Amino acid sequence: MAMAWLSGNKGRAKVISAVVASGLLAGCTSAAGGDGRRADAPVAGGVAECTKAEAPGDSRDRQTRAMWIATVAGIDWPGDPGHSVARKKSDYRKMLDRAKALGVNAVFVQVRPSADAFYKSPYEPWSRWISGRQGRDPGFDVLDFFVKEAHARDLEFHAWFNPYRVGRGTDRTQLHPDNPARRNPSWVRAYGDGLWYDPGIPQVRELTTKVVMDVVRRYDIDAVHFDDYFYPYPESGDFPDGATYKRYGGGKSKGDWRRGNVDTLVKGLSEQIHRAKPWVRFGISPFGVWRNKRTDPAGSATAALQSYDDIYADTRKWVKEGWVDYVTPQLYWEIGHRTADYRPLVEWWARLVKGTGVELTIGQASYRAGEAGAWRDPAELSRHLTLNERFPEIRGDVYFSAKDLIGDRGGSTSRLRRDHYATAAIPPPVDGGRRPAPAGKVTASADAGGVRVRWHLSPSERATSYAVYRVDGKAERCAPVPTDRLLVTTRGAGIVDPTAAAGKTYTYYVTALDRLHHESAPARGATVTAARG
Known part of the structure; x- marks a missing residue:
């Protein structure tokens, strides 16, 4: 938002890599x-x-082991959008091969980074991050290629959407003329260093729903995935939605109204996805702190930004109501962090999902490996997984991001493989299937x-x-x-x-x-x- 094998079992350490490399x-x-x-x-x-x-x-050997593949700004793929189609395809295949060899069994791939598309959409233009210019056809159906190559390696494919981000920078002329955000300027707000759809406008929620459901119906994805971007993180004052609130607020406080707007999208999408294809799951990877205990007795023992109050994402409610099939909180802090300690956070999330039927996986910060402090030790991520073993509710981990995981940033991936990923893993079974x-x-x-x-x-x-x-x-x-x-x-x-x-x-x-x-x-x-x- 991955992994080599047990130190005492080095013969098995090469099994998956060699089997994959030699030709499944x-x-x-x-x-x-x-x-x-x-x-x-x-x-x-x-x-x-x-x-x-x-x-x-369904043993503890069942785990989701996944990585986020970020496409915005070419972070993980495709790098330079000017690369040839052959180079782009080759790079993606190599990335999946390396992921499979590391024991990864799912990929979360960003297919709508900024109100644009990595597929031919009837609603939004091609992404600039695949072709170099928004609206330019890259010459192949990227999402179809994504899904087929993942499935060929028996990797689950989670289609990752950003529901409200329109673009980096505030120059609207950089948007393609046919972009709905360009054609409907009243839907868009400039805030911080970017452009955002206003979540309080019903037509915006309708557009996001249409975009997601188009992909659900046309592509053989395994899940729809949202990250932590709903209302934008606080930057320069309050998000400028005063006129929208005046029109649609209905007497609610602004905070309750904003949370209600996000709730409406999440609940409605969950219902539509499962109605269209019951086997397609819906998951969200929220910011790791719902609320702090000093604000709400139901919160965690932390002192950090609160997703409930600051980005209007009531993740706890989504889990309790069963609107999501899985939740992957982004716990990007080390064990012992002063304001957001990893230890009490995993305990809080494990308690939250217990008895709900919502699968819990943990978002891990492979991108932080090698940083100063605790992250200098390549065993930090490994310690996270050791701690996770205390909680049967935790069913795996998702790593941000692909380049750091497969690149063995700070030596953390090698340590993960040695300590925790001695063999391959099958994801946990999901309700609705049959043997x-x-x-x-x-x-x-x-x-x-x-x-x-x-x-x-x-x-x-x-x-x-x-x-x-x-x-x-x-x-x-x-x-x-x-x-x-x-x-x-x-x-x-x-x-x-x-x-x-x-x-x-x-x-x-x-x-x-x-x-x-x-x-x-x-x-x-x-x-x-x-x-x-």
Whole structure:
């Protein structure tokens, strides 16, 4: 807004990287099917060979491990918008390959950075950050490319929208003539160093809703994602919406009215998204402090800016009302910070989501690694994850941003991998899905490249991907899978495991997954001895 492997288990430390690099066999993608199954899901016959084997449960090994890919100003991608289409595509693929090798299983990609689009929108112009000039066609459907490449690597794709930011700088002539913000100047306010839509104007909320729902209907995304920008952070005086408040305030205090405007957008979008595609989730990554305890007894033991009072985002209400499927508070402070200590904040958020059904992941500041103070120690982020383990409500972490995570800024990613990401991970299961039928006929054979594992695809239309587990030695062929031995997930019908040690025996198990991460029982395992060098 990622990761190498346990220090005492260095043999496993290279497994995911090597398996990915050597070629997972992945399918192609296309538009989503009407039943929620990804259209790239393989379809073929399979046989449930282990009728009594139990499916894996929702263990603590299930985690969301994600990173934000920021496109505004080319922060993570595409860098220079003047790069060729081939260069842009290659850079994105390389970024995803590195993410997959690090154990990442989801990407949150910014597709509407500033009232513009990384796809051909009927409502807004192409983004300047993809083509160099707002409104200029970049020569390919960027969002379609984004989604297909992520799914080909079995990465969830969360489409990240900024609902109210119009642009950097206050010169409206820099907006494309067809930009709704240019055509409707009364909707826009200059504030601080930027232009913003006024959230109190009903037509603005309608536009944002139309923009999001257009993407939900036309692209095979897994989730809609908002970050922390609702009303802008306080800068130069009060946000200039006095005329809007006078017209629409209805007797409420300005604070309550502003929060109500944001609530209306969040609640309405949640309903429309789930009505259109029940399997598409809606998540928000708010500023990490809702309110301070000294302001509100329900708040956290902090003394920081308050999202409730300062940017009019009542995140606590959204969780309590179930308007979001997941929440990812941006806890970008170190353990022991004077005014916003990481420790009491994770405790507060864990208590908030408990019993609500809302999934909690933590926004982590990989961009701060190497800074002065606590962040100079590459173990700071690792300590965050160790602390998270005390709270079963925390189901993973999301890192800002991609370039810092995969670039191993300050050595923090290497430490994360060594301490916490010894194996791959499947995201936690989401309500609404069902276990698909198992895959069938798993075979494993030794060759010069390592061990080649193949299977028959599940006959279930719900099956979208497959999890491959590896245990040492000859094991029972219809045993429950050990979830801490996950090797990799893939969309295809086979992998090559190049990390198998020459002359060593292994047993491989394969399960099928639906798009909401419900997992089948394992197919009958296959045992093989890797070829001797």
